[in-house]
Amino acid sequence: MxxxxxxxxxxxxxxxxxxxxxxxxxxxxxxxxxxxxxxxxxxxxxxxxxxxxxxxxxxxxxxxxxxxxxxxxxxxxxWPLDARPDVYTGPSLAEPPYAVLSYPSIAETRERVATCADGTEARESYQRxxxxxxxxxxxxxxxxxxxxxxxxxxxxxxxxxxxxxxxxxxxxxxxxxxxxxxxxxxxxxxxxxxxxxxxxxxxxGRARVARNYQIFFRCPELLDKAGLEPFRHYYLAGARQGVLIAQDDLKRWSLHVHITADADVSRLDPAEEVRAALGLDLDPEVLHAGAWTPHxxxxxxxxxxxxxxxxxxxxxxxxxxxxxxxxxxxxxxxxxxxxxxxxxxxxxxxxxxxxxxxxxxxxxxxxxxAEYAATGVETWRRLYDPVVGHDTPVGRERRRLLAAAFNTYQRRSHEQHGTELGYRYALSPVCSHETGPLPDPDSPVYQPSAAPGSRLPNAWIKPGASVHDQAGTGLTLLALDTPTLTTDRFLGAARQRGVPLDVLRLDGRGDLRQLYGASLLLLRPDLHVAWRGEDTDVSPDDVLDVCTGRRTRPDSPDTKA
CATH class of the missing domain: 3.50.50.60 (FAD/NAD(P)-binding domain)
Incomplete structure (x- = not known):
């Protein structure tokens, strides 16, 4: 410029x-x-x-x-597609872990996604x-x-x-x-x-909910020295309290150590902090070190x-x-x-x-x-005391309780599938509204729903080809065994308004009709459902005017509130 x-x-x-x-x-x-x-x-x-x-x-x-x-x-x-993103907790990387949460690799998850027929999986798997x-x-x-x-x-x-x-x-x-x-x-x-x-x-909300010291470092030999396979997170519960996060090349790492609000980080030696926290004789190349505060x-x-x-x-x-x-x-x-x-x-x-x-x-x-996940970590961490490291009946019992709590509460950070996929724009002035029971959009467990405002659940047309893939870059009318006269009425109304509209016709798919709950669905470019219904109860003019913001739905809340 x-x-x-x-x-x-x-x-x-x-x-x-x-x-x-x-x-x-x-x-x-x-x-x-x-x-x-x-x-x-x-x-x-x-x-x-x-x-x-x-x-x-x-x-x-x-x-x-x-x-x-x-x-x-x-x-x-x-991240390598065949590497598992397991999550550990232990006193250091030099000692046996207290517990491990094992998760499928990206490649394994993609195989599961490709065979899912009930809409419970997304079109794409996660990617680290x-x-x-x-x-x-x-x-x-x-x-x-x-x-x-x-x-x-x-x-x-x-x-x-x-x-x-x-x-x-x-x-x-x-x-x-x-x-x-x-x-x-x-x-x-x-x-x-x-x-x-x-x-x-x-x-x-809440500002400054914690204070951490981050050390970003390069250490290609870390996994070999620790004797570990690739992992996503290693939660340290010992002399140091923190978490080690593997980066996507498995050569760089991010260590976050809990510190007090008044700690002077300028006095800390980041390389020594890495060695002390991980319990390994390493020579890390420190790329960055500094305090940060989450909100x-x-x-x-x-x-x-x-x-x-x-x-x-x-x-x-x-x-x-x-x-x-x-x-x-x-x-x-x-x-x-x-x-x-x-x-x-x-x-x-x-x-x-x-x-x-x-x-x-x-x-x-x-x-x-995010707060729910964070309180899960805090909950199992509160069960730690130095006794868990003792090879005594009391130490073994404390270790068992810590591992059980980790297995329960740490999952909040990694298994909120419903939070990721199940949100619904219930207050939207540009989506139609339905009465009656619908899945809880705040549940951490995903329940597929094509109710207006929801993300369209993924479904496969054929191996490797999803309904999502066929949706256009403008609006898309998904028609399941619907008369051509009905879709033509939508196309005519769209042309009058200058609205880009594609028709995706999929006939003979009763499974999609059951999953999506209607024979007609108007999809937005972000794959959220603007409206669904049947060919007998539709006014294309009204539907298009609402979903494009020309007028609000009659029961819409004040969007400026």
């Missing part, structure tokens, strides 16, 4: 300005760019991140990346990948799009908005200033978000006019459960199609309001899920 203005309306001016090039900002830029939306992505750092802030893309995020054509690229860059690896990959993908411009070393310093757009002031690393005018601005600029602060939006916070609003928040600028969680980045990927997926619809003229005035109405409850829900 140079010092000139970038004016809205010019052929190369951005329609959307994205602030922050972490995984959420990059995913949003890719999703918008693939839809033909011109984006400018600015990031104050000079390059992509280098720290392992996250290590897991959950199945829902991998579904989203699959829709962007990135799932297999992410798998190729990430370090955040710095993911950011580098997403950065390359974003730069390759002609509609996306990525500018590292450029910082947002302020902005204002009016009825036509957002005026943003950008400063480069060498001090050059630019004015950018875009139709919309999305703040993906992290927990200290300047965008959120400028809007005056507060966080609600449980959600922004009170996700939108103010033409400015929106996504990712950590909208919510900050304790890492347990892996909900932080994955919730942000869901934000980007939700927002990308809505911005596209509005910018291309087929989205109505309620559509962007629905971003807060849909994603804020998910943000609050996932904050509770």
């Amino acid at each position: 140079t010092g000139q203005d970038t004016r809205t309306g010019a052929a190369d001016s951005p329609e959307v300005l994205i602030v922050g090039a972490g995984p959420v900002g990059l995913t949003l830029a890719i999703s918008l760019g693939q839809r033909g939306i011109r984006c400018l992505l600015v990031e104050r750092s000079r390059s992509v991140g280098t720290l392992p802030k996250m290590d897991l893309c959950n199945p829902r995020s991998m579904e989203i990346f699959g829709r962007l054509g990135l799932a297999e690229k992410i798998r190729a860059a990430g 990948i370090s955040q710095y690896t993911l950011e580098a990959l997403l950065g390359q993908e974003a730069r390759a799009l002609p509609t996306v411009r990525v500018c590292f070393g450029h910082e947002l310093t302020g902005f204002s908005q009016d009825a036509d757009g957002v005026h943003a002031e950008i400063r480069s690393a060498n001090g050059e200033k630019s004015t950018v005018i875009a139709r919309y601005l999305v703040g993906c600029d992290g927990g200290g978000s300047l965008v959120r602060k400028t809007l005056g939006i507060e966080y609600s 449980l916070l959600v922004a009170d609003q996700y939108r103010d006019g033409r400015v929106l928040l996504a990712g950590d600028s909208a919510h900050q969680y304790i890492p347990t459960g892996g909900f932080g980045l994955n919730t942000g990927i869901g934000d980007a997926d939700n927002l990308a199609w809505k911005l596209t619809a509005v910018l291309r003229g087929w989205g109505g005035p309620t559509l962007l309001d629905s971003y807060h109405a849909e994603r804020h409850p998910v943000g609050v829900r996932n904050c509770r899920a």
Whole structure:
């Protein structure tokens, strides 16, 4: 960028300005760019991140990346497909563990997914990948799009908005200033978000819930010296309390040690801390060491006019459960199609309001899920005392109780399938509403449902081909043994409104009719169900007007509340 203005309306001016090039900002830029939306992505750092802030893309995020054509690229860059992500606890890596939670490898999980016929599995399995690896990959993908411009070393310093757009002031690393005018601005600029602060939006929740000392280091010989197979997490319950996290190449590691609020980390020797905590004679190459503080916070609003928040600028969680980045990927997926619809003229005035109405409850829900996982860790850790290491009847009994508690409560961090897949946009003004009993969207156990607002459960059309794969980039009408006259009425109503609509006809599949609960389903680009019903009780005009935000459903709550 140079010092000139970038004016809205010019052929190369951005329609959307994205602030922050972490995984959420990059995913949003890719999703918008693939839809033909011109984006400018600015990031104050000079390059992509280098720290392992996250290590897991959950199945829902991998579904989203699959829709962007990135799932297999992410798998190729990430954790080995045949390595098991087991979770240990023990006094150190030099001593036998107290307990182990064993989990299937990615390859094993993919085999299970491929044969699942009841909708309980996602289209994609999870994928372990370090955040710095993911950011580098997403950065390359974003730069390759002609509609996306990525500018590292450029910082947002302020902005204002009016009825036509957002005026943003950008400063480069060498001090050059630019004015950018875009139709919309999305703040993906992290927990200290300047965008959120400028809007005056507060966080609600609990700040500074703990304090940890992170040591990120390279040590290719660690597994050999410990005599261990690959693992995901090793929870230390001994002289040191912390957790060792394997990174995707199994050569780099992240050690998090609990410290007091007033601990002076400048006095700590990170290499010695690694040796002392792990109980191994290692020579680690320390890549980073520093204190960090987790939070449980959600922004009170996700939108103010033409400015929106996504990712950590909208919510900050304790890492347990892996909900932080994955919730942000869901934000980007939700927002990308809505911005596209509005910018291309087929989205109505309620559509962007629905971003807060849909994603804020998910943000609050996932904050509770992260806290639930964290209290699980705290619960089993409270049973530790030095006696568990004694080879006495009392020591063996204490060790048994600790192992049993770990086996019960640690699972909260790794087995919240319902939290990942089962959320439903019950308060959405752009989804129809159904009465009667429905699965609990807050349950950690996933119960497939195609009720409006829910993510469409995955089902296979044939081996290797999912219903998800056949859905279009606009709206999709899924028709199961439905008269052509009915689908033609939907297509006609869509054409009148300029709404992109594909029809996916699957006849003779009674199993899908049973799983999805209707013969007609209107799917959004994010694969959430906007409406379902039968050909005898449908008004295509009403259905399309609600789901595109031209008008709200009659029983919709106030989306601005």
